[in-house]
Amino acid sequence: MKRFIFLLLYNLLLPVFLVISIPGYLIKMKKRGGFGTGLSERFGIYRKPAAEEPKGGLYVHAVSVGEVFIALKFIREWSKTHSEPVILSTSTATGHQVARDAALPNVRPLYSPLDVPGLPGRCLKRFEPKAVVLIEAELWPNFAEACHRRRIPMVMLNARLSPRSEGRYAKVRGITRLLFERLTALGAQNENDKARFARIGVNPDIITAPGSIKFDVLGDAPQNLREDFRAILDQLRGERKVVLAASTHAGEEALIASAIREAGACPLIVPRHAERRAQVVADLEQAGFTPLLRTTGKLPAGLPANACYVADTTGELRDWTALADAVVIGKSFLAEGGQNPVEAIAARKPVITGPDMTNFADLVALLRENDAVVCCEAGELAGEIARALDGSEATAARAERAYQALHVHSGATRRSVELVETLYKA
Incomplete structure (x- = not known):
């Protein structure tokens, strides 16, 4: 019942949030060159027929440029032992451009769907991922519910929670617990982050601390002396x-x-x-x-x-x-x-x-x-x-x-x- 009420209130307030935020978002998209394909994909409209899309692999979500670089590093390591396709979704035009420029084999760059009821499910149905990876801390309620309904495991990697953010989440601990309950696993950057996530209501049994992908110098490709x-x-x-x-x-x-x-x-x-x-x-x-x-x-x-x-x-x-x-x-x-x-x-x-x-x-x-x-x-x-x-x-x-x-x-x-x-x- 608590989850039902939470989602009901979230989806009732979501249109208000979108009305307030979309004008600024569109201005930012225009500045960063994200109109066209980017805008349509965010609304669940795709150019290719669904039959031509890659299916059955890994879905990785990274918000913007910094997270995309982390995602690419993870995908390169993942691809050493897995040949299935990877969907790399981003929320910004700059992040999407970095994903496209990387031109990794078997990787389909994608603009993430808006967290509006129906759109996350439409996206997941189209690509049928076996698992979803969220880079750092981008977790949206409707997307999480869509994964849960389809029994798609969802993992948050490189997760970091600053003391300041811990304080904010702690004030809404009940909501935080409902949101993070949909995660199958959470990989924190260090033991301090692991403890902070546990204190805000994340199930300690799903939290590990594999370290920071961003800080893993052994996982980096050699720097390019251009x-x-x-x-x-x-x-x-x-x-x-x-x-x-x-x-x-x-x-x-x-x-x-x-x-x-x-x-x-x-x-x-x-x-x-x-x-x-x-x-x-x-x-x-x-x-x-x-x-x-x-x-x-x-x-x-x-x-x-x-x-x-x-x-x-x-x-x-x-x-x-x-x-x-x-x-x-x-x-x-x-x-x-x-x-x-x-x-x-x-x-x-x-x-x-x-x-x-x-x-x-x-x-x-x-x-x-x-x-x-x-x-x-x-x-x-x-x-x-x-x-x-x-x-x-x-x-x-x-x-x-x-x-x-x-x-x-x-x-x-x-x-x-x-x-x-x-x-x-x-």
């Missing part, structure tokens, strides 16, 4: 070192670029959201830079001394990271919780973060215990960048300690595959 990227940076840098500002958020580009300039280095900016390019350009110009956008093509013949390169694209951060001399982590200087530092650590680069890395608190705590990362205030950033570029043995040793600290998650991708295999209907 010669076209190297040529761009060689033209920009002159005799200077290159410092990457990774996954920056609003207000950070000018702040970090100015600190890089003060340290005598060449700034390379990769915004978290490429569609913010106009605001990024305006902020950098106000700070005295001449922004050069990757999307405009080749660099001009005569580069100004105040040039600042902005890689306003999606899915290339890893390749830029491989060529940088040091990395500053975005979203960490203006109380936003931080972005993932793992790609920089895996590349053995000196890593600097701002004071707020609460989104990755467990990882940063591990790094700080090993003196493997530098966390500083904005006013200290220029000095820390200069020290990171000093070429000293101490700097190299810190980067190596960070890399070694990640090995607590070594094999997490394989362990996650094995967890799904225990439930997969072969």
